[in-house]
Amino acid sequence: MPKQKILIVDDDTNISELISLYLNKECFETRCEENGEDALKAFSEFHPDLILLDLMLPGMDGYQVCREIRRHSQTPIIMLSAKGEVFDKVLGLELGADDYIIKPFDSKELVARVKAVLRRTFVEKPEEPKEEGQIVHLPDLTVNLTNYSVTCMGEHLDMPPKELELLYFLASSPNQVFTREQLLDHIWGYEYVGDSRTVDVHIKRLREKLKDHAAWSLSTVWGIGYRFEVKKQG
Numbered sequence: 001m002p003k004q005k006i007l008i009v010d011d012d013t014n015i016s017e018l019i020s021l022y023l024n025k026e027c028f029e030t031r032c033e034e035n036g037e038d039a040l041k042a043f044s045e046f047h048p049d050l051i052l053l054d055l056m057l058p059g060m061d062g063y064q065v066c067r068e069i070r071r072h073s074q075t076p077i078i079m080l081s082a083k084g085e086v087f088d089k090v091l092g093l094e095l096g097a098d099d100y101i102i103k104p105f106d107s108k109e110l111v112a113r114v115k116a117v118l119r120r121t122f123v124e125k126p127e128e129p130k131e132e133g134q135i136v137h138l139p140d141l142t143v144n145l146t147n148y149s150v151t152c153m154g155e156h157l158d159m160p161p162k163e164l165e166l167l168y169f170l171a172s173s174p175n176q177v178f179t180r181e182q183l184l185d186h187i188w189g190y191e192y193v194g195d196s197r198t199v200d201v202h203i204k205r206l207r208e209k210l211k212d213h214a215a216w217s218l219s220t221v222w223g224i225g226y227r228f229e230v231k232k233q234g
Helices: 013-025 036-046 062-070 086-094 107-122 161-171 180-188 197-209
Strands: 005-009 029-033 050-054 077-081 099-102 135-138 141-144 149-152 155-157 216-221 225-230
Touching: 005 013, 005 036, 013 029, 013 107, 029 036, 036 050, 036 062, 050 062, 050 107, 062 077, 062 086, 077 107, 086 197, 099 107, 107 161, 135 161, 141 161, 161 180, 161 197, 161 225, 180 197, 180 225, 197 216, 197 225
Parallel strands: 005 029, 005 050, 050 077, 077 099
Antiparallel strands: 135 141, 141 149, 149 155, 216 225
């Protein structure tokens, strides 16, 4: 089985070499770059399975690199930063990062997070019979977990796996309220080390993609969590 490839982007070569060493010991193939422009070039040449991306880079910063990659790829991105402000974390997640690690970090935690994100991204779904239970049909909305596709108002929507799984989970239990913690457990798994804001960010992205509809909506239940509200017809 070929090694999974990690692209490390950090202008501090001591940190990137150290990260590379830890990941090589875990049998990952790595490549290090020091700035955003070289990172984008390396991304198209190296075809990494995951990117570790420092926020503070000379020239093009980590936010810009993330935004550029997200225009044409869903390759998982973990942001690295000495900035621990909630705003920075939320902005990174909103731009499409899969996780956010604050420096200084423990090497074991970094490796664990890399493995967790890769596991969530490349989890092999058990071969199940392709039954109706894997598809949610609603007026002007079809969420298909079997082939990971969403159609809304006749249009195919591009959606990263976690967004689609969250939408499917909520829509397959209409009008049921779930807390952020329940959604984290169901969609991201118990090993996820992020916080419940991850759920909020994904809900926000889903709302941006799904148009308002008379028959259903993604509702916030204040102080509790979220539900997929399906209105009674006629």
